Amino acid sequence: MSSHNDEILAIVIAKIRSTIQEDWIEDFEIGRETRFNDDLELESIEFVKIADAIQAHFGTDLDIAGWLSGKSIQQLIGLSVGDLTDFISGAPRAPKDR
Amino acid sequence: MARILFTVPPLTGHLNPALAVADRLASQGHSIAWAVHARQIGGKLPVQAQLYPVDPSEADVTCISLPTVRGIESVRLFFEDYMIPMARQVLAPLEEAVRDFCPDVMVVDHQMPAGALVARKFDVPWVTLVTTTASIQKMSPSLDAWVEEQFLELQTGYLPPDRIVARPDFSPYNVVVFSMESLMGTTHTRVDAPYSFVGPAHGLGRRFVEFPWQWLRPDSRKLLVSVGTVSRDGSNRFFEVMIEALRQLPDIQAVMVAPPELAENAPDNVLVCNYVPQLDLLDRVDGVICHAGHNTVCESLTRGLPLIVAPIRDDQPVIARQVIDAGAALFMRYGKVTPATAIKLIEELFATPSLALNAKRLGRALRAAPGAVQAADDILALTTSADALHRVA
Numbered sequence: 001m002s003s004h005n006d007e008i009l010a011i012v013i014a015k016i017r018s019t020i021q022e023d024w025i026e027d028f029e030i031g032r033e034t035r036f037n038d039d040l041e042l043e044s045i046e047f048v049k050i051a052d053a054i055q056a057h058f059g060t061d062l063d064i065a066g067w068l069s070g071k072s073i074q075q076l077i078g079l080s081v082g083d084l085t086d087f088i089s090g091a092p093r094a095p096k097d098r
Numbered sequence: 099m100a101r102i103l104f105t106v107p108p109l110t111g112h113l114n115p116a117l118a119v120a121d122r123l124a125s126q127g128h129s130i131a132w133a134v135h136a137r138q139i140g141g142k143l144p145v146q147a148q149l150y151p152v153d154p155s156e157a158d159v160t161c162i163s164l165p166t167v168r169g170i171e172s173v174r175l176f177f178e179d180y181m182i183p184m185a186r187q188v189l190a191p192l193e194e195a196v197r198d199f200c201p202d203v204m205v206v207d208h209q210m211p212a213g214a215l216v217a218r219k220f221d222v223p224w225v226t227l228v229t230t231t232a233s234i235q236k237m238s239p240s241l242d243a244w245v246e247e248q249f250l251e252l253q254t255g256y257l258p259p260d261r262i263v264a265r266p267d268f269s270p271y272n273v274v275v276f277s278m279e280s281l282m283g284t285t286h287t288r289v290d291a292p293y294s295f296v297g298p299a300h301g302l303g304r305r306f307v308e309f310p311w312q313w314l315r316p317d318s319r320k321l322l323v324s325v326g327t328v329s330r331d332g333s334n335r336f337f338e339v340m341i342e343a344l345r346q347l348p349d350i351q352a353v354m355v356a357p358p359e360l361a362e363n364a365p366d367n368v369l370v371c372n373y374v375p376q377l378d379l380l381d382r383v384d385g386v387i388c389h390a391g392h393n394t395v396c397e398s399l400t401r402g403l404p405l406i407v408a409p410i411r412d413d414q415p416v417i418a419r420q421v422i423d424a425g426a427a428l429f430m431r432y433g434k435v436t437p438a439t440a441i442k443l444i445e446e447l448f449a450t451p452s453l454a455l456n457a458k459r460l461g462r463a464l465r466a467a468p469g470a471v472q473a474a475d476d477i478l479a480l481t482t483s484a485d486a487l488h489r490v491a
Contacts, residue, residue, distance in 0.1 A: 024434045037170055041433050043415055044170075073244045077171045 009085045015053040016081070019046060032082030054088065062088060100128045100481040103201035103222075105152070105192060105213035107184065108138035111393050112207045112229050115276050115299035117142070118470035119205070119227070123477065133188075133195040133213070150195035152188040172411035173241075177248050185212040185252055192216045202481045208233050211267045215253065218261055223480045226269040226291075227473070230392040231277045231420065232413030234268075234293070235286040265289055271480055274473045277396065280463050283423050294476050297467020298396045307375040314382060315351060318367075319448060322379055324355040325389040325410065325432075334360060336408070336432055337370075340387070343440035344368050350444065353379060385447050387430070390418035399426060402461035404453035406443050408432040425456035 013030045020040070028040075036042045042050075051064040067087050068076070104120055106112045113134075120130050121144070132143055136151035143149060189212045196204070196216055204224040206213030217224035228234055236242050246264045253262045268291040275295045314320060323340055337356040344352050345365040353369045354360070361370040377397060380386070386398040390407040395417055398405055407418040408430040421427040428443050428450075435443075447453060 022431065022434065023436050023439055024431075041431050043419070043429075045419065069239050071240055073170070073174050073241055076238075076240070077174060 005085060005089050008088050009081070011057060012050075012054060012081055012085050012088070015050050015057065016040070019050045019053055030081060032080060032085065034081045036079050036081070036084075037077055054084075058088065100202045100478060101131070101200060102128055102203050102205060102477060102481075103131050103133060103150075103195060103199050104205045105133040105188075105195075105210050106139075106207035106227070107181075107209050108135040109209075110139075110142075111391070112209060112227075113139050113142060114393075115229055115470070115473075116205065116207065116227055117144075118299035119473045119477070120144075120147075122470050122474040126474070126478075128478075131195070131199045131201070133192050148199070150191065150199065152191040152195070154187045170241075174244075176412060177245070181209055181211065182248055182252055185210070185215070188212045189215065189256065193220075196220050196222065203477055205477055206269070208267055208273075211249070211252065214266050214269070215256055217269075218266060219257055223271050224269050225271060225473075225477050225480060226267065226273040228273060228275040228277075230413040230417065231275060231282045232392070232416035234273070234275065234288045234291070235282075235416060236289060265291075272476050274476055276469070276473075277392070278460070278463055278467060281396075281399070281420055281424055281460055283420055285423065294472065295467075296472040296476070297464055297469050298393075298400060299470045299473070307373050309371070309375050309379065310369070313351075313369055318349060318351040319385075320383040321350060321352040321385050321387060321444070322355075322374075322376070322383045323352050323387045324374070324376065324394060325408065326391045326394065336435070338363070339435055339437055339440055341365070341368055342437035343444065346437070346441055347444060350448075353383070385444075387444075389432070390414040390421065390427075392417050395421055395427075396464060399457055399460045400464045402454065402458035404447055404450075404457045406430050406447055408435065424460060426453055426460055428453070 009032065016030060017025050034040065036047055055062045055064060071079070102123055104116055106116045124130050131148040131150060133150040133152050134140065135153050136149055137153050140149055140151065192212050193216055201222055204213060204217045204222050206217060206224050206226055208226050208228045214224065214226070249264070249266055250262065253266055268289055271292065273291045273293050275293055276297065276299050277295060278297050279295050325336065334357065337354060337360050340354060341360065341364050344350060344367060348365070348367050351367050353371060353374060355374050356370050358370060358372050364370050380397055380401050380403065383403065385405065386394070386403050387406040387408065388394045388398070390409040391414060395405065399421070405421060405427040407421060407427045409415040409418040410432050418427070418429065422429055428447060430440070430443055
């Protein structure tokens, strides 16, 4: 895996921890395979907050809502931290990051 | 007098409001029949009720049970493994019931779509009963499209093509919702349908359960902790965390509806009961920790009680969000909550006056709502307009 991807993974994980802000998540191991629904028990409103924090970090070129709306119910159920990371890796970066 | 056929799934939370409405209609002299799973809920109907069993043959019984996973996956499994297969099984016996009883109007629970299809096929005017407002909210475009796909498959081959609609589960005549718009909020768009928000059905569902009332001290603040009987996932983790938290809050008394083996480890201020007289108990407590089941939430708010909601599956995350947004509840993460977080939330529940104030505001609206009386009137309105139609024809 590229270091670019690892860097994004680290940011995604940091945003998950800072958005949830509960005691259990500090020690909870989060990796590419971690699923938002099953493993983190995230509410959809929390997923939106995490997505917003990530968009703010990378600039506004990420269309996370558009990406999600193309997903089937099975894909949404199994959505993992790795899926979100790969989407961000493949998305065009905002100019300010370059 | 009107002939009214009720059909509901074999789930207590759906049967009880329907029973309250049917009771009202029967007291007005109307003729009521039930097309339901007799083996599961036949015994809960009034003794004089006319019953059309829709039970599948013994061979089919085992394949349908309520899913026990959490979150959005439970919504998928509810459709794929429960509601849609059950609909296919009961179409034929339901048709027989309609042919035999010749109802003037059908009353169909929202999660009994076979009833909706039969009413559409036979041109019987019908009312939908909705027991949870989560059912009428739109979700996301892909989820809503998936739901329509499920219903399209169910209708194909049963209804003629010109009668197939996107959401056959919503009556075009009247959709009676046992909740309030003030609780539901306006953040989510609804499926387009002719709604009648009547509030909780009230009455019925109250049965006698022994309870050691003398255990409750007059000077304590009291909590009811219940995640329902259907929602329990076989794990005791949640209850064990609550017990640990409450051990450190000795001034609070908590009645916990949980498996009896947990009593061994419970401190003096926690009473573990397998069953409780929930409505009577709600009259005596100051707050509720629950799974955000629609009935428990409405029953708590009706008494002006603030809540901590720990949703698990099905409609619970949606109902939890509604009551949090209405300012009457705090969120607890069911499978992750620790004793420290639980203590913090319980203290916050009692230290935040706005929670109780909002609960009381919603409670006033819920108590003033007409409930089953209005639902019965809505159903009868359909029979009189149908009569008028027949006269014209």
